[in-house]
Amino acid sequence: MSSEANRHARFNELAEAYGTDLYRYAMWICGNDALAKDLVQETYLRAWKALDKLKDPGAAKSWLITILRREYARTFERKVPKFTDVDQVEVPEDTEPEPDDRVEIQILRRSIQKLAPKYREPLLLQVVMGYSCKEIADELGITKSAVMTQLFRAREQLTQRLQRDGVTGNVHELF
Amino acid sequence: MSMNFSEFKRLLGAEPGNRDPEFLRARESSPEFAEAAAESDRLEAQLKRALDLPVPAGLIDEIKQTPQRREHPPLRYFALAASVLLAALAAIAVWRVDTGPVPIEEYVANHFNHDGSIVLQRGEGQVADNVQELLASFDLTMDAEAAGKVGYMMLCPTPEGVGVHFMVHTENGPVTVIVMPETAVSGGEHFAFNGMHAELIALDRGSAAIIAPQSGLLAGMDAFVQQSIVPAELGS
Numbered sequence: 294m295s296s297e298a299n300r301h302a303r304f305n306e307l308a309e310a311y312g313t314d315l316y317r318y319a320m321w322i323c324g325n326d327a328l329a330k331d332l333v334q335e336t337y338l339r340a341w342k343a344l345d346k347l348k349d350p351g352a353a354k355s356w357l358i359t360i361l362r363r364e365y366a367r368t369f370e371r372k373v374p375k376f377t378d379v380d381q382v383e384v385p386e387d388t389e390p391e392p393d394d395r396v397e398i399q400i401l402r403r404s405i406q407k408l409a410p411k412y413r414e415p416l417l418l419q420v421v422m423g424y425s426c427k428e429i430a431d432e433l434g435i436t437k438s439a440v441m442t443q444l445f446r447a448r449e450q451l452t453q454r455l456q457r458d459g460v461t462g463n464v465h466e467l468f
Numbered sequence: 469m470s471m472n473f474s475e476f477k478r479l480l481g482a483e484p485g486n487r488d489p490e491f492l493r494a495r496e497s498s499p500e501f502a503e504a505a506a507e508s509d510r511l512e513a514q515l516k517r518a519l520d521l522p523v524p525a526g527l528i529d530e531i532k533q534t535p536q537r538r539e540h541p542p543l544r545y546f547a548l549a550a551s552v553l554l555a556a557l558a559a560i561a562v563w564r565v566d567t568g569p570v571p572i573e574e575y576v577a578n579h580f581n582h583d584g585s586i587v588l589q590r591g592e593g594q595v596a597d598n599v600q601e602l603l604a605s606f607d608l609t610m611d612a613e614a615a616g617k618v619g620y621m622m623l624c625p626t627p628e629g630v631g632v633h634f635m636v637h638t639e640n641g642p643v644t645v646i647v648m649p650e651t652a653v654s655g656g657e658h659f660a661f662n663g664m665h666a667e668l669i670a671l672d673r674g675s676a677a678i679i680a681p682q683s684g685l686l687a688g689m690d691a692f693v694q695q696s697i698v699p700a701e702l703g704s
Contacts, residue, residue, distance in 0.1 A: 301535065304535065305532050308531040308532050308534075312528045313527070316523050316524070316527055317519065317520070317521050317523065320521050321519065325605055325630060326605065327598075327602050327604075327605045327623060328605075328623045328630065330524065330530075331622070331623060333527070333531065334530065334531065337534045338534050341534055341535050368623075368625070397514055398517050401518035402518050405519065417519070419483075420515055425483075426482065426483055441478070441482035441483065442482070444481065444482040444483065448482075448511070448515075451511075451515070452511065
């Protein structure tokens with residue numbers, strides 16, 4: 294395989310491995326479908342240009358998420374957009390057979406949007422991107438202990454909102 | 469020493485997927501711990517489903533096409549734009565302390581100074597293929613003939629949220645338009661900055677700024693923008 298073909302193959306692997314999660318992450322931080330797609334495209338464009346600098350394939354995920362977060366900060370350093378599209382995403386009935394589940398998921402989505410960024414972002418990195426607390430700490434430039442506190446607070450707030458909105462179950466007793 | 473319940477709940481809330489042997493043992497150490505772990509598992513499953521937003525069809529294929537997309541302007545343009553933005557932000561920060569919110573004219577000038585040249589350059593000789601997609605984000609649409617004159621369009625920050633920034637090919641040269649769906653203006657205001665001429669116009673939804681290097685290029689553009697960009701429900 295030629296070096297150029299090899300480069301394309303490596304790039305395609307990155308697209309398939311992380312494209313979906315990066316889009317979801319982008320949607321949650323910017324709340325707009327078109328902007329999320331644009332952020333992901335821009336992330337991969339930059340990744341393509343700098344692909345030769347990625348020596349360790351195991352570092353690809355954090356490399357991409359760092360590019361995306363920088364791109365987002367660069368685009369919206371003056372103004373954080375309002376959430377729009379996430380709130381309009383319906384939970385499809387075929388994947389959520391229980392109406393109570395659908396309601397709970399919609400409440401969770403609204404609650405996640407309302408989380409302060411310092412709580413929301415570690416949660417996204419952990420649940421959407423599969424980061425460990427150590428990896429989140431490295432990405433955000435804070436201590437692992439601070440990350441754990443923010444993750445605990447994030448779940449605590451989500452649980453409290455579920456309880457306040459009348460979702461049944463015992464989740465409120467967790468925290 | 470075994471983990472106490474308080475410490476266990478803290479770990480459940482911070483890292484429920486933790487595979488540490490002590491934590492895993494604690495999950496089954498008593499009915500109280502097991503019940504908390506089961507509730508945590510249920511919350512995590514719902515959280516995962518809530519965060520698992522649908523992904524647009526064809527996204528991965530679009531990403532794979534990235535290397536074929538046209539190259540962006542050289543980095544020096546970004547560096548120049550960034551330095552201009554930093555200077556503008558610093559000026560705005562100082563200015564805001566004394567005078568409150570930035571007027572719309574100030575925003576337009578700073579915005580254009582930041583990336584106006586990049587948008588013009590990206591649109592040169594091009595026809596944008598994302599016009600309706602981006603405008604649909606704001607429940608707006610543009611008639612097909614007008615959309616065919618747009619060379620490049622991108623999302624951009626506006627004083628009240630998000631808008632679109634695009635360049636239009638005209639017979640006399642390119643003209644820049646910034647649509648601000650959530651910003652109201654009375655319309656008709658003309659102003660100049662850094663050798664550019666601009667006009668603010670009211671739209672059915674929000675407003676727009678039209679920017680060109682000569683004031684003559686602005687003539688007729690207000691009607692073009694007002695008539696071609698309309699709420700989606702009014703579009704054909």
